[in-house]
Amino acid sequence: MIGFLRRHWLLFALLAGGITLRVLVWLAYEPALLYIDSFRYLGNLDALRPTDLNPLGYTVVLKVLFTFGGLAFVQAVQHVVGVLLAVSLYALTLRYTSRRWIAAIVAAPLLLDAYQLQIEALIMSEIWFQALTVGALWALLGRGEPAWWRAGVAGILIGLAVVTRTIGFTLVVPMVVYLVLAGGAWRSKAGWRRIGVRATAGVLGVMVVLFPYSAYFYSQAGYWGLTGATGNVLYGRTASIADCSKLPPDDAGLQLFCPDEPLSERQGIDYYTHFVYGNPDWPPEGLPDERTKEELANQFAREVVLNQPFDFVGSILKDFAKNFDPIKRTHHNDVPVERWHFQLTYPYYYVGESTLETFNATTYTYDGVLPSVNTDLTSFLRGYQLGGGYTWGPLLAVFALLGLAGAAGVGRARRSGLRAAAFLATGSGLIILLGAASFEFSWRYQLPALVFLPLGGALGLAAILGARAESIGAATGRRPKMDDYPDDVDAEAVADFRQRYGNSPLTPLVVVIAAYNEAKGIGTVLREMPTHCGDLPVSTLVVVDGATDNTAEVAREAGAYVCEAKRNRGQGAALRLGYHLASECGARYIVTTDADGQYDNNEMPLLVKPLLDDTADFVTGSRRLGSYQHDSAIRWLGVRVFSWLASLLTLRKITDTSFGFRAMKAELATSVTLREPQYQSSELLLGVMARGARVLEVPMTMRLRNNGTSKKGHSIAYGANYARVMLGTWLREYVLRGGKRADRAVRTS
Template sequence: MLAFLRRHWLLLVLLAGGVTLRVITWLAYQPALLYIDTFRYIDNLEALRPTDLNPLGYTVVLKAMLGVGNLAFAAAAQHVLGLLIAIVLYLLTLRYTSRTWLAALVAAPVLLDAYQLHIEQNLMSEVWFQALLVAALWVLLSRGEPKWWRAAIAGVLLGAAVLTRTIGITMIVPFVLYLIMAGGAWRSKEGWKRIGVRAGAGLLAFAVVLVSYAGYFKSQAGIWGLTGAQGNVLYGRAAVVADCDKLPQEDKTLLLFCPEEPLGERFGVDFYTHYRYGDPSWPTTELPPDRSKQTLADQFAKRVMREQPVDFTLAVLKDFAKNFGPVKMTSLNDVPAERWHFQTTYPYYIVGENSVEMFNQTSLYFDGVTPSVNTDLATFLRNYQLHGGYLWGPALAALGLLGLLGAFGVGRARRSGLRSAAFLATSSGLILLLGSAAFEFSWRYQLPALVLMPLGGVLGLAAMLGWGKRDPAAPVRRPKLSDYPDEVDSGAVADFHRRYGEARLTPLVVVIAAFNEAKGIGAVLRDMPKECEGLPISTLVVVDGGTDDTAEIAERNGAYVCVAPRNRGQGGALRLGYHLAAERGARYVVTTDADGQYVNEEMPMLIKPLLAGEADFVTGSRRMGTEEHDSKVRWLGVRVFAVLASILTMRKITDTSFGFRGMHAQLAASVTLREPQYQSSELLLGVLARGARVLEVPMSMHLRNNGKSKKGGSIRYGANYARVMTWTWLREYVFGGARRHPMTPRASFEQQEQRRSPEKTGVS
C-alpha cells in the first residue's frame, strides 16, 4: 500500500481536488444546471423522435438516469463519470510511459478545469460524448496492435459517439489513419492484409450503428438522416460570409436565404442558425412545393462554399484559432462565454414564453424542489473559474504541437512506439475542434479536446525525449550489437565448451544461423557434403535462442551446435559463428541458410578462388546465375540495392544479399558487425572497406523449403536493408577512414596460416 501511495501520490492529490470541486459544484447548484438543450432532451424522453435537433444518444442516457433517480442524481452521475474519465486517461498514459507525473498531467485538466465541472453539472451530452471517445481510445491503444475485433468495438463506440454529438462523425478520419499506422503494419504486404481486415471491421461496425439509426430516422421522417439539424448546420456559417452579389441572381427563391444585413454588419452564426432559420415564419415568402426550407438552406450553404471558398475557410480557421487564445472571452457575435461560467444566481435561459416557470416546473416534477444556488459555494467556483481555473489556451496549443511533433518522428520519436498513439489522440482533438469551428465557435465545443489533446501532447513529448515504454503495437527493432563478445556471446561459447570441450573444427566450416528451423534444418544438413576441394567440412549451427528442437535435430544430423541464450537476430548468430569457427581452428568459413534456398553442390565455386589466392571473400549472385522468387518487390529490391552498393563502393556489385558465401575466417571475424538483422550488406561493405578482394560467382537460389521469412514483409525489409547499408557505408567509408590503412588479406592470411601448426589448424 505504501509503495502504491508513493508511486501515485500526485494523481491522488489531483483526484482529491477533483472530488472536492465536484462536491462543491453539485451542492452549489441544485438539483442541476439546466440549459436550452436540456429541455429538448426532456421533451423527447417518451417519444424518442430521431428527427429533433439533437440525436437520441444522450436522450436515451438521460432517460435511463431519470428512470432510477432524479435531476440531482443525473448530475452526480455525470460528475462520477468525469472522475472515471480522468482515471482511465491516467492508466492509459501509463501504458506508454512509466513516468506517473506525465500521466497525472493528462488527468489534471479533466479533474480541475472549471469549464469541465460546469458542463458535468449541466444536463447535456458533453461528458458522455467525452466518455465514449475515451472508451474508444482505451480499446484501440491499451493492448498492443489492434485486432479486428477491437477495431470493431471502437467502431461501435465511435458510432455511439456520433449519436450523442454528431460532430463525432469527424473522428472517422483519425480512426482509419490510426488503423493504418498502428504497429507499423503498412511496412509489409502481410501488414496491409491485417490493415484491410481491421479497418474493414472498424468501418463496418461504425456503419452498422449509423445505418441502423438512419433506418429508424427514415421510418419516422421518410428520408435518411441522423438529426433534424441537417438543414441549418451550415446555413448559419454561410449566412455570415455570403456575398449575395456572387449568387445566381436569376434564382430569386435562393436569394430569399441571403441575410438582409449587409456584409460587415451581420450577426453571428448562432443567430442565423437558431433564430433566423429556426423561426417557423421565416422566410415570409411562400416557397415552391418542390423546394423545401431545408433543401434551400442546403443549396444556399453549398453555393456560398463554392463561390467563396476562401472567405468560408478563413472564417472557419479564425474560429478554430480562438480555441488557443489566452483568455476565454466573448468575441463579437460569438456564443457568450458567460453561458459556461458559474453564476452566483441560478441561470434561467430564454427557452420560450414563461421560461422561469418552465425551469421551476421541470425541477419540481423530477426533484420536488425549485432550482436554487448556494451563493457562497457559487461565488467560490466563479472566482476559481475566472482567475485561472481552466486549461490555458496556449497550453492547449503547445500540447497539440507536442503531439504532432511526436507523431511525425521529431527527435527520438523517430524510433518510438508512441507515435501512432500520439497521432490518434492529438489528431482526434484537433479535428473535433476544426469540425466544430466549421459550424460555429463556442467554448463549450472545446471540451472534447480536453480529454484528447493532453494525452496526445504528453505521449508526443515522451516519444521525443525517449521516455516511453515500447508500444506493444509497434514492431520490435532489435538494438545494435555491442562489441564481441557480449554477454550472449560469452554464454553461448561457455555452453559450447561444456558440450564439446577443446574440440577443434576442420579448416573449412559451414556456419548456419537458425531460429526455429526444426522443419527444414534436417534436410539441409543431410545434404551437406563431407568435404570440398580436398578440405574436410565441419558444420556449425548457431541456434539463435529458438523455442523448438532445432538444436537436437542439428546434433542428430552431425552438426556442431552453439546455442545462444536469447534471440538477437541472424546478424548476431552469424557473428558468433564467425568468431567461434576462427577460434576453433577454421581457415575458411562458408555461410548458408537453414531453409534450403541454396545448392550445397555449388560450394566448390566459393572455395576454389579462396584456395587459389584469387579472392578473400567470394559471394554468390543470383543475377549472374538463376533464381526463383515469390515477391516482385524483393526481386526489384535486389537490383536496386545492387546499384546503390555499386555507387557507394565505386565497384560493380550485382547481389548484396546472397547468403551463400565463402571467406577467410579471420577476415570475417575482423569486420565490425553491429546489425542484429539485415546484416548481409554490412558484412559485404565491411570487407570491401578493409581492402579485401571480393569476387562474385553465378549461383542458384530456390524458394524456402518451409515456413516464411522472419525479416518482415517486402516493404519493411527494404526500408531496414537500406538503413543498414547506408549507415554501414557512413561508418566504414566516411567516418571509419576506409582504405586509409589498406591490408593485403591474401598475404596476411597465408602468413598466419603458415605459422600455425598442423595440430592447431586441424590439418592431418
C-alpha cells in the same frame, strides 16, 4: 498499498482536488443546471423522435438514469463519470510511458478544468460523448496493435458517440488512418491484409450503430438522416459571410435567404442558425417556389461556398484558432462565454415567454424542489473559474504540437513505436475542433479536446524523450504483438551481422541465446557451452535485445557470434530473430537456452540426439521429468497448471510448457507463427504441435539463476499473461487454422 500510493501520489493529489470541486458544484446548484438544449432532451423522453435537433443518444441515457433518480442524481453520475475518465486516461497513458508525471498531466484537465465541471453539472450530452470517445481510445490503444475485433468495438463506440453528438462522425477519419499505421503493418504484404480486415471491422462497427439508427430516422421522417439539424447548420455559417451580389440575381429564393444587413453589420452564426432559420415563421413572406426551406438553405450554402471558398475556409480557420486563445472571452458575434460560467445565482436561460415557470416546473417534476444555489459555494466556484481554473489555450496548442511532432517522428520519436498512437489522439482532437468550428465557435465545443490533445501531447512527448511502445510492459507486463519477420529492427540487425561475419558463418548446429542486460552472467554460460554435440560442431549465436550494458562485448569476448537488435522488444522477438538468422546462415538444427545459467548445457547431447536420429522434430526439456530448484511456490504451481491446460487444449500429454532449453529443426522454427514478444514459450510449443510435428519431452535439470532477476514480471502478472498467450495461440492455431490435434502424441523419454 502504501507503495502504490507513493508511486501515484501526483494522481491522488489531483483526484483530491477534482473530487472536492465536484462535490462543491453538486452542492452549489440544486438540483442540477439546465440549459436550452436540456429541455429538448427532456421533452423527447417519451416520444424518442430522431428528427429533433439533437440525436437520441443522450435522451436514452437520461431515460435510463431517471429510473434511479432525478436531476440531482444525473448530475452526480456525470461528475463520477468525469473522475473515472481522468483515471482511465491516466492508466492508458501509463501503458505507453513509465513517466507518471506525464500521465498526471493528461488527467489534470479533466479533473480541474472549471468548464468541464460546469458542463458535468448541466443536463447536457458532453460528458457521455467524452466517455464513449475514451472507450474508443482504449479499444484502439489499450493493448498494442489492435486486432480486428478491437477495431470493431472502437467503431461501435464511435457510432454511439455520433448518435450522442453528431460531431463524433469526424472521428472515423483518424480511426481508419490509425488502423493503417498501427504496428507498422503497412510495411509488408501480409500486414496489408491485416489492415484491410481491421479497417473493415472498424467501419462496419460504426455502421452497425448508424445504419439501424438512420433506418429508424427514415421510418419517422421519410428520408435517411441522423438528426433534424441539417440545413440550418451550414446556413448559419454561410449567411454570416455571404456576398449577396455573387448569388444568381434571378433566383428569388436564394436572394430571399441572403441576410438584409451589409457584411460589416452581420450577426453571428448562432443568430442565423437558431433565430432566423430556426424560426418556424421565417421567412414571413413565405417561399417563392416549390423548393422546401431545407432545399433552399442547402442550395444557398452551396452557392456561397462555391463563390467564396476562401472566405468560407478562412472563417472556419479563424474560429478554429480561437480554441488556443490564452483567455476565454467572447469574440465578436460568437456564443457568449458567460453561458459556460458558474453564476452567482441560478441561471435561467431564455426558453420562451414562460422561462421561469418552465425551469421551476421541470426541477419540481423530477426532484420535488425549485432551482436554488448556495451563494458561498457559487462565489468560490466563479472565482476559481474566472481566476484561471481552466486549461490554458496555449497549453492545448503545446499538446497539439507535441502530438504532431511525435506522429511525424521528430527526434527519437522516429523509432519509438508511438507515432501512430500520437497521431490518433492528436488527430482526433484537432479534427473535432475543426469540425465544430465548421459550424460555429463555442467554448463548449472545446471540451472534447480535453480528452484527446493532452493524451496526444503526452504520447508525442514520451516518443520524443525516447519512450517506446514496449514500455507498455512496464505498467502491464505486456508488449504489443510483433509484426511479420523481418521488421525494421530485424532487417537492420541482420544487415549488421552479415557485415561483421559474412553470409554463412554458422555451423549446422546453432545455440541461440536471447540476452538483455546479462553482462554479469552470460560469460559463464558461454564458457560452459559444448564445442561439439556428437560429430557436429556447435556455434553459439547471442541475440542482444537492445541491452544498455556491455552484454554484446562480453559475449564476443567469450567467442560467441553476436547479433545486436537496436531496440529492446522482448525475448520472443529476439529468439525469432535468432531462429531466422541461424537458418539463413547455415543452421539445420537450433537449440535455445537462457543467458542466466538456469540450464545445464552439458545435457545438450541428450536434447539433440533425437533430432540427429530423426525420431523427433522438436525436443524440449522437462523439469518435472528431471529435477529443478525453485524459489516461488506460485511458479511451482503454475508449471503444473499450464501443463494441464495445454494437455487439455491439445489432447496431448505435456508436463512442462515453459522450459527454455529445447532443440528443433531449423525449418520448423522458422515456419511457426510467432507474434508474442515476451511470453513466447507456449506459443512456440503449441504452434509446433499444431503443425503435426513429432514432439518429444526429455528429463532435464533446472537451476536457480546465476545472477539478476526475471524480466517477466511478478508471478501473478506472468501467469495471467502466459495464460492469455496460450489460449490465444490455441484459438489461432487450432480453432481458426484447424491445427492437428491428436494424431501424434507428445512422447517422453
